[in-house]
Amino acid sequence: MVSPLKRQRDAILANQLAAAMPQAGTVNTDSLHIKLIELEEDRKRMRAQFNARADRTDHKRNVLIPKYKPLAETYLAAGEKYENPIFSTLIVWLFDIGDLSTAIDWCLKAIELELPTPEFIRRDWPTFCADSVLKWAETQAEHGHSIEPYFSQVFAKIRDDWRLHEEVNAKWYKFAGYFLLRDDEGKPRPSAIADKATLEQAKAFLQQANEYHSKIGVGTMISKIDMRLSALETGKNL
Structure with missing residues (x-):
């Protein structure tokens, strides 16, 4: 009624x-x-x-x-x-x-x-859009599917235009960083990445996630990236 x-x-x-x-x-x-x-x-x-x-x-x-x-x-x-x-x-x-x-x-x-x-x-529209697209991207990534062009389209809005809650921003930056570190099985593994620029970009995303929300849980992954970068500098195979 x-x-x-x-x-x-x-x-x-x-x-x-x-x-x-x-x-x-x-x-x-x-x-x-x-x-x-x-x-x-x-x-x-x-x-x-x-x-x-x-x-x-x-x-x-x-x-x-x-x-x-x-x-x-x-x-x-x-x-x-x-x-x-x-x-x-x-x-x-x-x-x-x-x-x-x-x-x-x-x-x-x-x-x-x-x-x-x-x-x-x-929720307001920016938050609803961010939450919806991130959930979609997580599912796509889990099944090995492309997350483009929608992930980048919304991520640009999050970075440049929208003022979202810090935890929402942190989740996006964490996902962006982890996505760059995926191995052949889709798992975030810095030791599988040989490109320094990719590792540094992933680290920057994760550091930004941590700045937005210190409990987002990226500290260990940042340390692993640092270890991988150091190994590439010294020629060690980690």
């Missing part, structure tokens, strides 16, 4: 949506208000119907995203700035199904427009 406060908020948003999309012709406040209610009901129905995360992801990919994506695309095409729960929810779902190309592009647009995240997400 939709609360009176939620109903009032959706009505206000529906008015904003209708005012911003006059070119749609058949679009009106009532129909948009219905779409917002439908969205909430679809979310509740999905949670009640599917327990497994994989089943919910499939439902989003096959049913919900095709249903609501045209509305989000219409919103983007309008070029207006106003809160749109359909658009913001679609961003989250696109991350969920692994469509990172669209998800990141839309997330950056939401940041540009200073839009809030959906009510069920308790």
Whole structure:
């Protein structure tokens, strides 16, 4: 059951949506208000119907995203700035199904427009994007798959534009450092790396991670990098 406060908020948003999309012709406040209610009901129905995360992801990919994506695309095409729960929810779902190309592009647009995240997400867009892409990259790396171009795209934002919590930054820099140190089995092992520049870059990432959060746990790996660099300097094979 939709609360009176939620109903009032959706009505206000529906008015904003209708005012911003006059070119749609058949679009009106009532129909948009219905779409917002439908969205909430679809979310509740999905949670009640599917327990497994994989089943919910499939439902989003096959049913919900095709249903609501045209509305989000219409919103983007309008070029207006106003809160749109359909658009913001679609961003989250696109991350969920692994469509990172669209998800990141839309997330950056939401940041540009200073839009809030959906009510069920308790993080801002930069943090949500960072967490989502790092989780994806960890899974990709674990299975030996490429993490590009999405890892570098978001890492550049983290380094140059976004001010995130120190622990979030630390996790990213730690992953970046460990990723450079991977051996043939995908494990971080400095002794498997013969290129000094790669070792030094990995060390710089890990030192930065430690500066952001001293409990991130990279001290031992930094020591191993130093040992490897020393071995390469002296010609020893460690």
